[in-house]
Amino acid sequence: MQNTQATPTQPPFSVTARKWMAENAIYVVLVFLIIGIAAQDINFLSPNNFRNILINISTRVIIALGAGAILITGGVDLSAGRIVGLAAVLSASMLQTPEYSRRFFPDLPQLPLIIPILIPLIISLILGIVNGGIIARLNVPPFITTLGMTVIVYGMNSIYFDLPPNSSQPIGGLRPDFTNIGTGFIGPNGPFSLPYIVIIAVIVSVITWVLFNQTTFGKNMYAIGGNREAAKVSGINVGLNLIGIYAFAGALYGLAGVLEAARTGGATNNYGNSYELDAIAACVVGGVSTSGGIGTVPGILAGVVIFGVINYGLTFIGVNPYWQQIIKGVIIVGAVAFDIAKYHRKK
Amino acid sequence: MTQNNKEYMLEMLHISKSFPGVKALDDVTLRVRPGTVHALMGENGAGKSTLMKCLFGLYTPDTGEIYLNGQAIQFDNPRQALDAGISMIHQELHPIPHRNVMENMWLGRYPQRKFGPISLVDHAKMFADTKKLMDDLQMEINPKTRVGELSVSHIQSMEIAKAVSYNSKIIIMDEPTSSLTETEVAHLFRIINGLRAKGVSIIYISHKMEEILQISDDVTIMRDGKHVGTWLAKELTIDLIINRMVGRDLTHRFPPKNNVPAQTLMKVDKLTSTFPKSFKNVSFELRRGEVLGIGGLVGAQRTELVEAIFGLRSVASGTITINDQPVTIHSPVDAKRHKIALLTEERRVSGIIPTMSVHDNTIIANLKKYSNRFGFINYALCRKDVDENIARLRVKTPTVKTLIANLSGGNQQKVLLARWLLTEPDVLILDEPTRGIDVGAKFEIYSLIFELANMGKAVIVISSEMPELLGVSDRILVMSMGQAAGILNRQDADQEKIMRLATQFV
Numbered sequence: 001m002q003n004t005q006a007t008p009t010q011p012p013f014s015v016t017a018r019k020w021m022a023e024n025a026i027y028v029v030l031v032f033l034i035i036g037i038a039a040q041d042i043n044f045l046s047p048n049n050f051r052n053i054l055i056n057i058s059t060r061v062i063i064a065l066g067a068g069a070i071l072i073t074g075g076v077d078l079s080a081g082r083i084v085g086l087a088a089v090l091s092a093s094m095l096q097t098p099e100y101s102r103r104f105f106p107d108l109p110q111l112p113l114i115i116p117i118l119i120p121l122i123i124s125l126i127l128g129i130v131n132g133g134i135i136a137r138l139n140v141p142p143f144i145t146t147l148g149m150t151v152i153v154y155g156m157n158s159i160y161f162d163l164p165p166n167s168s169q170p171i172g173g174l175r176p177d178f179t180n181i182g183t184g185f186i187g188p189n190g191p192f193s194l195p196y197i198v199i200i201a202v203i204v205s206v207i208t209w210v211l212f213n214q215t216t217f218g219k220n221m222y223a224i225g226g227n228r229e230a231a232k233v234s235g236i237n238v239g240l241n242l243i244g245i246y247a248f249a250g251a252l253y254g255l256a257g258v259l260e261a262a263r264t265g266g267a268t269n270n271y272g273n274s275y276e277l278d279a280i281a282a283c284v285v286g287g288v289s290t291s292g293g294i295g296t297v298p299g300i301l302a303g304v305v306i307f308g309v310i311n312y313g314l315t316f317i318g319v320n321p322y323w324q325q326i327i328k329g330v331i332i333v334g335a336v337a338f339d340i341a342k343y344h345r346k347k
Numbered sequence: 348m349t350q351n352n353k354e355y356m357l358e359m360l361h362i363s364k365s366f367p368g369v370k371a372l373d374d375v376t377l378r379v380r381p382g383t384v385h386a387l388m389g390e391n392g393a394g395k396s397t398l399m400k401c402l403f404g405l406y407t408p409d410t411g412e413i414y415l416n417g418q419a420i421q422f423d424n425p426r427q428a429l430d431a432g433i434s435m436i437h438q439e440l441h442p443i444p445h446r447n448v449m450e451n452m453w454l455g456r457y458p459q460r461k462f463g464p465i466s467l468v469d470h471a472k473m474f475a476d477t478k479k480l481m482d483d484l485q486m487e488i489n490p491k492t493r494v495g496e497l498s499v500s501h502i503q504s505m506e507i508a509k510a511v512s513y514n515s516k517i518i519i520m521d522e523p524t525s526s527l528t529e530t531e532v533a534h535l536f537r538i539i540n541g542l543r544a545k546g547v548s549i550i551y552i553s554h555k556m557e558e559i560l561q562i563s564d565d566v567t568i569m570r571d572g573k574h575v576g577t578w579l580a581k582e583l584t585i586d587l588i589i590n591r592m593v594g595r596d597l598t599h600r601f602p603p604k605n606n607v608p609a610q611t612l613m614k615v616d617k618l619t620s621t622f623p624k625s626f627k628n629v630s631f632e633l634r635r636g637e638v639l640g641i642g643g644l645v646g647a648q649r650t651e652l653v654e655a656i657f658g659l660r661s662v663a664s665g666t667i668t669i670n671d672q673p674v675t676i677h678s679p680v681d682a683k684r685h686k687i688a689l690l691t692e693e694r695r696v697s698g699i700i701p702t703m704s705v706h707d708n709t710i711i712a713n714l715k716k717y718s719n720r721f722g723f724i725n726y727a728l729c730r731k732d733v734d735e736n737i738a739r740l741r742v743k744t745p746t747v748k749t750l751i752a753n754l755s756g757g758n759q760q761k762v763l764l765a766r767w768l769l770t771e772p773d774v775l776i777l778d779e780p781t782r783g784i785d786v787g788a789k790f791e792i793y794s795l796i797f798e799l800a801n802m803g804k805a806v807i808v809i810s811s812e813m814p815e816l817l818g819v820s821d822r823i824l825v826m827s828m829g830q831a832a833g834i835l836n837r838q839d840a841d842q843e844k845i846m847r848l849a850t851q852f853v
C-alpha cells in the first residue's frame with residue numbers, strides 16, 4: 001500500500017524556539033524571577049539564601065507530589081493540609097522531652113523514634129484509603145469527598161489537641177533527636193551543608209518519579225486521568241488504583257506533617273491550614289492539568305520552587321506581603337492560561 | 348468580482364491551506380449547483396474536513412476565493428457563515444443533553460419578548476416555531492423532550508431542523524449516517540430529498556459508496572489535499588470511486604478470505620441482561636478460526652451484549668463457557684484473564700487515552716506482561732513489541748512518542764487493535780471496527796481480521812454496514828430488540844434476509 005502521508009518539512013528556527021519556550025516556560029520564568037530579585041539586591045544570590053529556600057520548601061514538595069498525583073488522576077484533594085496538621089500534632093504529642101513541664105502524655109515513657117513517626121504516617125495513609133474508597137466505590141466526586149474529609153480531620157485533630165491536660169495548648173518541648181531531623185544537616189556548619197530535611201525531600205521526589213514513570217502503578221494513574229473509561233475497558237482495576245493513589249498521597253501528607261513538627265519544634269491543630277491550596281497552585285503552575293492525565297515530577301518541583309523563591313525572595317527585597325499575594329495570584333492564573341493557550345494554538 | 352457563473356450556488360476556487368510542515372489543501376476547487384446533493388469523498392486525511400472548515404469560517408485559507416451566489420465571501424467565524432446561510436452538521440453531535448429540543452435549536456438566538464425595558468425569552472413562540480419546523484420537515488419530535496432522551500437519529504434530525512431554521516442555502520453533512528440504521532438512513536434521505544426540492548444544496552461527506560451513489564447528484568473526489576475531479580454520480584461506480592480515491596486499483600473491497608472454522612471455543616447460553624429492555628436469552632457458539640458477524644438495527648442491544656460478555660455490563664442469568672469450562676466475568680480484568688479482548692464502539696469515549704503517546708496507548712492493557720512482580724516496567728521489551736505491531740498494522744505515526752490524539756481515526760483504530768493483539772486474546776470482539784475510517788484502512792483491518800482467524804482465533808464483528816457484515820463473516824447472528832432473531836451461514840445470507848430477521852421483533 002502506498003504511503004500517502006505528507007512529509008513534514010524541517011521547521012524554521014523561530015518555530016523550534018517558540019516550541020521550546022512553550023515546553024519550558026516554567027523554567028524560564030523561574031530564571032527571570034531570580035534575575036529580577038537579584039537585580040534589586042545582589043545579596044539575594046548568596047548560597048545561604050538558597051539553602052534557606054530549600055529548607056522552607058522541603059515539606060511543600062512532599063505535599064505537592066501527593067496532591068499532584070491526585071490531580072493527574074483527574075481528582076483533587078482538599079484534605080492535604082488538615083492531614084498534615086493531624087500528623088504534626090500526633091507525632092509531637094508523643095515526642096516531648098521527659099523534663100518538659102506541660103507534657104501531652106505526662107507518664108509516657110521515651111518511645112523509640114520510629115513509633116511516633118510511623119503512627120501518624122499510618123493514620124494518614126488510612127485517611128487516604130478512606131478518601132480513595134469513597135471516591136472509587138461510592139462515586140462521590142473527589143472535591144466533595146475530600147472537602148468532607150478536611151472538616152472531619154480538623155475536628156478530630158482539635159478534639160485530640162483539646163484533651164486534658166493539654167487542653168489546646170501549643171505542643172512544645174520536643175525531643176532533640178526528633179527536631180534534629182528537621183534542623184540537622186550533614187557536613188560542616190555553613191551554607192554548603194546538606195540539611196536532612198532537604199535530603200528527605202529529594203529522596204521522596206526520586207521515589208515518586210520512579211513510581212510515576214517506571215511502574216505499572218504510574219502508567220495506570222496517567223491512563224485513568226487521561227480517559228477513565230478507556231482505562232477500565234483496558235482491564236485496569238480503576239477503583240483499586242485510585243485507592244492506592246489516594247493512600248500514597250495520604251502517606252506523603254503524613255510524612256510532611258511529621259517533618260513540619262520536627263522543623264518547627266512544635267505543633268498546634270492549625271498546622272498545615274490551607275497548604276493544600278499552595279500545593280495545588282504549585283502543581284498547576286508546574287504544568288499539571290486539573291482535567292487529569294498530564295503532569296510530571298520535575299514540573300511539580302519547579303512549581304514549588306517558584307513559590308518558594310517568590311515567598312523568600314520578595315520578602316528579602318522588602319516587597320509588601322499583600323503585594324506578594326497579588327503577584328502569586330497572577331502567576332497561578334497566568335501559568336494556566338499560558339498552558340491552555342499552548343494546546344489551543346495547535347489548531 | 349461578480350463575474351462568476353450563476354449556475355453555481357457555491358464556488359471554492361484554488362483553495363490552498365498549509366499547516367506547519369504539511370500542505371493540507373493544494374489548489375482545491377469545489378463547485379456546488381443549487382438544489383443538488385454534492386458528495387465530497389476521499390480517504391481520511393484527504394483534506395475534506397479542512398476544506399469544509401475553510402468554508403465554515405473555522406480556518407482561513409492561505410490562497411483562493413470563495414463565492415456564494417456569485418458574491419465573494421470570507422468568514423472569520425461560524426456565526427458569519429450561519430448568517431450567510433451555510434450550516435454544518437458535524438459527525439460528532441454535541442447537543443446540551445439536559446435542555447429540551449427547542450432550547451437546543453434556538454440556542455444563542457432565543458426569541459425575545461419585551462416587557463417595558465426588560466426582555467425575556469418567549470417560550471411560546473419558540474415552541475410554535477419549532478413545532479412548525481418539525482411539521483414542515485415531517486419529523487416527529489416533541490420540542491419539549493429533553494435531548495438526552497432522544498436517539499442519535501433524532502438528535503441528527505434536530506440538527507438538520509436547526510440548519511433549516513437558519514434558512515440555510517447550503518448544509519454541510521459530515522458522515523451523517525455513521526450511527527444510523529438502514530431505516531433511519533431512509534428517513535434521512537427523505538428529508539434530504541425534501542430540502543433538495545426546496546433548492547437547498549447539500550455537501551455530503553461520507554465513506555459509504557452505496558449511499559453516495561443513491562443520494563448524490565455530483566461527486567467530488569479528493570486525495571492527499573488535491574482535487575482529483577468532479578463527476579456526475581450516475582457516471583460513477585463503486586470501483587471507479589475507490590480507484591480515484593486511493594489512486595490505485597483496488598478491485599476488491601475485501602481481501603481474499605480463506606479461514607477455516609474449527610472446534611467450538613466459546614458458548615454463550617441464554618444470556619440475559621439485568622435490564623428488562625436490554626438483551627435476553629441470547630445463545631450462540633463461537634468456533635476457533637471463525638468470524639462471527641453480529642447484525643441488527645441500532646437499539647438491537649448488540650453493543651450491550653458484547654459489553655456484558657466482556658464484564659462491562661451486568662448479567663441476570665445465562666452462562667458463558669470457554670473450552671467447555673464455565674466462566675464468570677464481572678469485569679474487564681476477568682475477561683482479559685479468560686483471553687477475551689474488546690475493541691469498543693466509541694473510539695474516543697472508551698478507546699484512546701488522548702493524553703498518552705502511541706507507545707503508552709499500545710501497552711496499557713498489557714502492563715502485567717512487561718513488568719516484574721514489583722511493578723517495574725521493562726521498557727526495552729515494550730518498545731520491541733510496540734515497534735513490531737506498529738509496523739505490522741502499518742500505523743502511520745511520526746514516532747511512537749507522538750500523542751495518539753494527533754493521529755487520524757484509522758490510525759488510532761489500528762493502535763487500539765495493536766493494544767488488544769498484545770494481550771494475545773483467543774476471542775477478539777470488534778464493535779464497529781471500521782466506523783468513520785477510510786477505505787484503505789478498512790481493507791487493512793479486514794485483512795487483519797482474516798489473518799487472526801487463520802491463526803485460530805475467534806473473532807466477533809459487530810457492524811451496521813450490511814456489505815461489511817456479508818464480506819467478513821462466516822456466520823451472522825442477527826439481533827432484534829435484544830433477542831437473537833437467527834443465525835445465517837455466509838452462503839445463505841443476503842441483505843434482505845438479514846433485514847427480515849433484524850425487524851422480526853420490532
